[in-house]
Amino acid sequence: MSTSSQSPTSLDPALERDAYDAFLEAYPTYTTTAAIDEVRATEFQRLEDQHLVYLDYTGGGLYPASLITDHAAFLTTHVLGNPHSVNPASALSGSLIERCRAHILTFFNASPDEYAVVFTANASHALKLVGEAYPFEPGDQLLLTFDNHNSVNGIREFDRAHGARTTYVPVTPPDLRVDGARLERLLDELPDRETAGGHHLFAYPAQSNFSGVQHPLEWIALAQARGWDVLLDAAAFVPTNRLDLSRVHPDYVALSFYKMFGHPTGVGCLIAKREALEKLHRPWFSGGTITVASVQGDRHFLADGAAAFEDGTLDYSNIPAVDAGLSFLETVGLDLIHERVRCLTGWLLDTLESLRHGDGAPLVTVFGPLTTERRGATIAFSMHDAAGSVLSHTALETSAAESGIALRTGCFCNPGAGEVALGLSPGELDRCLAASGARMTKDDFGQCLDGGESPGAVRVSLGLASTFADVHTFVLFLRRFLR
Ligand SMILES: Cc1ncc(COP(=O)(O)O)c(C=O)c1O
Numbered sequence: 446m447s448t449s450s451q452s453p454t455s456l457d458p459a460l461e462r463d464a465y466d467a468f469l470e471a472y473p474t475y476t477t478t479a480a481i482d483e484v485r486a487t488e489f490q491r492l493e494d495q496h497l498v499y500l501d502y503t504g505g506g507l508y509p510a511s512l513i514t515d516h517a518a519f520l521t522t523h524v525l526g527n528p529h530s531v532n533p534a535s536a537l538s539g540s541l542i543e544r545c546r547a548h549i550l551t552f553f554n555a556s557p558d559e560y561a562v563v564f565t566a567n568a569s570h571a572l573k574l575v576g577e578a579y580p581f582e583p584g585d586q587l588l589l590t591f592d593n594h595n596s597v598n599g600i601r602e603f604d605r606a607h608g609a610r611t612t613y614v615p616v617t618p619p620d621l622r623v624d625g626a627r628l629e630r631l632l633d634e635l636p637d638r639e640t641a642g643g644h645h646l647f648a649y650p651a652q653s654n655f656s657g658v659q660h661p662l663e664w665i666a667l668a669q670a671r672g673w674d675v676l677l678d679a680a681a682f683v684p685t686n687r688l689d690l691s692r693v694h695p696d697y698v699a700l701s702f703y704k705m706f707g708h709p710t711g712v713g714c715l716i717a718k719r720e721a722l723e724k725l726h727r728p729w730f731s732g733g734t735i736t737v738a739s740v741q742g743d744r745h746f747l748a749d750g751a752a753a754f755e756d757g758t759l760d761y762s763n764i765p766a767v768d769a770g771l772s773f774l775e776t777v778g779l780d781l782i783h784e785r786v787r788c789l790t791g792w793l794l795d796t797l798e799s800l801r802h803g804d805g806a807p808l809v810t811v812f813g814p815l816t817t818e819r820r821g822a823t824i825a826f827s828m829h830d831a832a833g834s835v836l837s838h839t840a841l842e843t844s845a846a847e848s849g850i851a852l853r854t855g856c857f858c859n860p861g862a863g864e865v866a867l868g869l870s871p872g873e874l875d876r877c878l879a880a881s882g883a884r885m886t887k888d889d890f891g892q893c894l895d896g897g898e899s900p901g902a903v904r905v906s907l908g909l910a911s912t913f914a915d916v917h918t919f920v921l922f923l924r925r926f927l928r
Pocket residue numbers: 503504567568569570594596650652653654678679680681701713
C-alpha cells in the first residue's frame with residue numbers, strides 16, 4: 446500500500462479552521478462540550494507531546510494524568526495491607542474497597558438492596574464467573590446475539606458441557622442490528638414460561654465493540670418477562686454512555702474500568718442482582734470465598750453475596766484508583782462526554798461517506814449504522830481502491846501507525862459481527878474450520894478463506910479525550926489513499 450510521505454498533521458491552519466467551522470455548523474452542540482478541551486489540555490497533554498492521534502478507546506480508555514499522580518501520591522503516603530484483618534493497614538484497604546464498591550453502585554444508580562458488586566480482573570473475568578456458575582442443565586438455553594465479544598461467546602462452552610442448548614440470533618447487514626421480531630420469537634420459545642422452570646440465559650452487548658450498534662436496553666425487561674435471565678455486556682457502552690440501573694434491571698452486568706478511564710488495567714466488575722448471584726453455583730472455593738472450610742471434615746461453606754465470587758486477594762492497591770476514576774468521570778460529566786463523541790462520530794461518519802475516488806467510487810464502506818442514532822463512537826469499515834478492490838487492513842494499520850495514528854484492525858474478538866459484515870457464508874466457514882486440525886492460526890484461516898490475509902476490518906473509536914483535530918487528522922490521513 447503506497448501513500449505519500451506527507452505527515453497527516455502537516456496541515457494548513459486555515460484549512461483546519463474551515464473544516465472546524467463546517468463541523469460546528471453541522472454539530473453546533475459540540476461547543477457546549479468546550480470544558481473537555483480544557484481537560485484534554487491539562488490531563489492528556491502527553492498525546493500532543495507524543496504526536497499521537499489516539500483512536501482506540503474501545504480497545505482501552507486513556508487515563509487522565511492526575512489519576513496517576515494523585516494515586517501515586519496516595520500510595521506513597523498511606524500503608525495498605527491485605528484486607529480482612531483489623532490491623533490498621535488492612536482496615537484501610539478494606540474500607541477503601543467498600544467505599545469503591547458503594548461508589549460503583551451510585552455511579553450506575555443501582556440500589557444496594559437490589560445489586561451487589563463483585564470485583565473482577567476485567568469484563569471477561571466477570572462474564573466467566575457467570576458462565577461457569579450458571580446452573581445450566583439439559584433443557585436449558587443460552588441465547589446469544591451474533592454480535593458478541595468472544596468473552597461472551599465462550600459461555601457456550603459451559604452451556605454445552607452441561608447439555609444445554611445454545612442459540613444465536615443473527616445481525617443483518619448493512620446496519621448490523623438484530624431483527625427485533627425474530628429475537629422476540631426466540632425469547633418466546635421457552636416451553637411454558639410460567640411453569641417450565643429451568644434456567645435460561647440471554648447475553649448481549651449494550652454496545653457492539655465491532656459496529657458501535659447500541660442494542661436496545663428494552664430487551665432486558667422483554668426477556669425477563671419471558672423467563673430469561675439477562676447478562677448485559679456493558680464493556681463498550683459505559684465509557685461514553687450512562688447505564689442507569691434504576692431504569693433497566695439486568696440480572697448481570699460485566700465491565701472493565703480501564704475502558705472507562707484508562708487506569709487501573711487489572712480491575713473490572715460484575716454488578717449482579719443479589720438474587721441472581723444466589724442462583725449461581727460456584728464450581729470451586731478458594732481463599733476469600735468461604736466462611737469455613739475443613740480438610741478433615743471435607744466441607745466448605747461459601748461466604749454470602751459478592752465475597753463468594755472474589756477469589757483470593759483483591760487488587761487492593763489499585764481499587765482506590767477506580768473510586769478516583771469514577772469521580773473524574775463525574776466531574777467531567779458523562780453526558781458531556783457522550784454529546785462530544787456523538788458530534789465527532791456524526792461528522793466522521795458523514796465525512797467517511799463523502800470520500801470518493803476521482804471516478805466517484807467510494808474509498809470507505811462503513812459496517813454498521815451511518816448515523817448517530819442508536820449507535821456509539823466505534824466505527825468499523827473497509828477501504829477500497831478506485832477499482833473497488835479491498836485494501837489490506839493490516840497494511841493500513843501499519844501505515845496509520847507510521848503516521849502516529851493508533852487504530853485497530855481485524856475482527857476485534859467479535860467474530861459474529863465480523864463474519865456478517867465481511868460477507869463470510871456459513872458454508873465457507875464450515876469448509877475451512879472442518880478441514881483444520883486441532884490448531885489453526887489466523888494466517889491459515891485467511892489462506893483457507895480467500896487465499897489472503899485473515900479477514901478483518903479497520904476500527905476507529907472515540908472517547909473522553911477525543912477532539913475535532915483527532916478525527917480531522919485521521920480524515921486527512923485517509924485522503925492520501927484517494928486516486
Ligand atoms: C463489548 C466487549 N465485551 C467484553 C470485552 C472484554 O473486555 P476485557 O478484555 O477487558 O475483559 C471487550 C473488550 O474489548 C468488549 O469490547
